[in-house]
Every structure is written in C-alpha cells, then in structure tokens.
Amino acid sequence: MTLTITGAQTELGRLLAQQTIRASVHINVGGQQANTLLHDGHAWKAYARTLLAATRRAMRSDAMLLVHASCAFVRAVPPKDPLRSLAQAIVECEEMVLSGPLPAVVVRLGYLYGPTSKDLRAYRNAFRLGRPYWAGKRGAGQYLLHHDDAVSALLAAAKKKNAGQTLYALSGAPVPFMRFMDHFAHGVGTRFPLHVPLITAPLMQLIVRKEHMQQTALAMPADAPTPQVPGWEPAVPDYREGLDQIIADWRA
Numbered sequence: 001m002t003l004t005i006t007g008a009q010t011e012l013g014r015l016l017a018q019q020t021i022r023a024s025v026h027i028n029v030g031g032q033q034a035n036t037l038l039h040d041g042h043a044w045k046a047y048a049r050t051l052l053a054a055t056r057r058a059m060r061s062d063a064m065l066l067v068h069a070s071c072a073f074v075r076a077v078p079p080k081d082p083l084r085s086l087a088q089a090i091v092e093c094e095e096m097v098l099s100g101p102l103p104a105v106v107v108r109l110g111y112l113y114g115p116t117s118k119d120l121r122a123y124r125n126a127f128r129l130g131r132p133y134w135a136g137k138r139g140a141g142q143y144l145l146h147h148d149d150a151v152s153a154l155l156a157a158a159k160k161k162n163a164g165q166t167l168y169a170l171s172g173a174p175v176p177f178m179r180f181m182d183h184f185a186h187g188v189g190t191r192f193p194l195h196v197p198l199i200t201a202p203l204m205q206l207i208v209r210k211e212h213m214q215q216t217a218l219a220m221p222a223d224a225p226t227p228q229v230p231g232w233e234p235a236v237p238d239y240r241e242g243l244d245q246i247i248a249d250w251r252a
Contacts (some may be wrong), residue, residue: 006030006058011116012069016150025158026061028097029069030054031090032150036112037142037177038119040134041209044082048089055093058210059100067158069150072112072143072168076220083214094166102165107154107229110170113180113239114147115246124250127185132194135181136207136216141174143220145193146236156232162214165198167227171234171242174220183240187247 003021007013007030007037016027031051034043045186058066078084097104111121126133146154155167178195185193196204201213 004059006054011182019164024064025200026063027067027154028058032069035071041181041212044211066102067154068106070094070108072108075225083211085148105157105162107157110143110145115249124159124188127188127190132196135178135195138178140217140219141176143170144239145171146242149234153229153232157229167229169229172237175239180239184243
C-alpha cells in the first residue's frame with residue numbers, strides 16, 4: 001500500500017512524505033501553502049487557478065481513497081472580494097472531489113503554523129529589526145492548527161468510512177491573529193511588537209495584500225465546527241504551547 005501526495009513540495013507535503021500508511025491513499029495538499037496567516041497575502045496570487053489544477057491532478061490518482069485538504073475559514077463565508085471569491089473557489093473544489101468517481105473525504109484545516117514555516121521565520125527576523133506588522137482586528141478570532149496536527153488529522157481521516165464527508169481539524173477556540181503574533185514576538189525577544197494602524201489600510205495594500213487584511217478581520221464562529229475528524233485530537237491544542245516549542249526547537 002502507498003501514500004501519494006499532490007503538493008508534495010509544500011511545507012505540509014514534505015511532512016506528509018515522511019509518513020507511512022497501511023492503505024492506498026492519495027492526499028491533496030496542493031492548496032495548503034496559502035492556508036496560513038503568515039504570508040501577508042502573497043500566496044493567494046493566482047490561487048484559484050493553482051488549486052483547481054492541483055485538485056484535478058489529485059482526482060486522477062489511482063488510489064483507493066482521496067483525502068482533500070481544504071481551509072476551515074470558508075465556514076465564516078467572507079462578505080467581500082477578493083477573499084469571498086477565493087472561498088468560493090475552495091468550496092467548489094471540495095464539491096468537485098466529493099462528487100467525483102474516486103471515494104473522497106474533505107478535511108478543512110485551521111490556519112497552519114509550524115517550525116518549518118519560512119514565513120514564521122521571516123516574522124522572527126522582522127521583529128528583531130523592530131518592524132511593525134499588520135495585526136488586524138483585535139477581537140477577530142481565527143482557527144489555527146500546528147503542522148504536526150495537520151499531518152495527523154489528514155492521516156486519521158484516511159479511512160473509507162469517512163468517504164463523502166467534510167470534516168474539520170482545528171486546535172481549539174478561535175484566536176485573534178494579533179494575540180497569536182504578539183505571543184510569538186515576545187518569545188523571540190520583542191517586548192513591545194508594533195502594529196500597523198488599521199487606518200492606514202489603503203496605503204498598506206501596496207505591501208500587504210487585501211486578502212490578508214480580510215483574513216485577519218474575518219472572525220470565525222466561536223462554536224466549534226463539526227464534525228471533527230473521528231478519533232483525532234490535536235497534540236498541540238494551545239497556540240502558546242505550539243509557538244513556545246517552535247522557538248525552543250529553533251534555539252536547540
């Protein structure tokens with residue numbers, strides 16, 4: 001039996017490639033490089049076209065089951081473009097795999113972070129230089145998920161009995177991006193991280209894409225979405241624990 005992957009060169013794909021499974025399963029993480037709050041929106045460029053191509057490629061697999069990694073933020077239904085159109089493209093690809101000839105399960109993942117994230121390392125460097133960041137709205141909670149938990153959730157979902165379902169994998173209650181990043185900043189030695197004022201949004205769109213601004217402003221529902229991946233629980237349920245461990249690993 002084999003595990004094959006669409007998006008094997010992404011951060012999540014490289015972690016999945018280290019795993020083994022006792023089944024014929026194909027996992028599509030082709031759209032997951034953008035499923036994070038750490039890239040200032042640049043990973044959304046040409047995303048709909050890239051996601052569609054990856055989804056079609058995954059559906060041509062000769063595996064017995066397709067696990068399609070998707071994005072949990074679509075549950076909140078963004079009210080405006082460009083994020084609304086991206087969410088629509090994500091949902092359309094979910095519907096495509098569930099209605100296709102290959103048995104498939106969709107797993108909606110929280111926004112990803114982990115020690116292999118190049119974007120998180122870039123934030124560390126920016127904080128050390130005293131640069132401000134776009135923190136978004138203080139009270140807009142976001143679904144989060146550590147890379148390791150994303151891997152374990154996708155593998156746990158890879159069972160024939162889950163075919164036809166849309167499942168969730170999240171690390172806990174929604175957390176505002178500002179709270180998440182400020183904790184990280186404190187951990188890397190920046191006592192007072194600087195936030196770009198929201199009033200500067202029109203000017204900042206020259207640097208930070210509008211999609212990222214909309215992401216950080218779009219509050220996720222407080223109640224946990226269901227169903228969760230059966231038999232799965234996050235090993236890192238608290239983002240503070242996850243970030244502290246990442247920083248410790250980098251220093252080791």
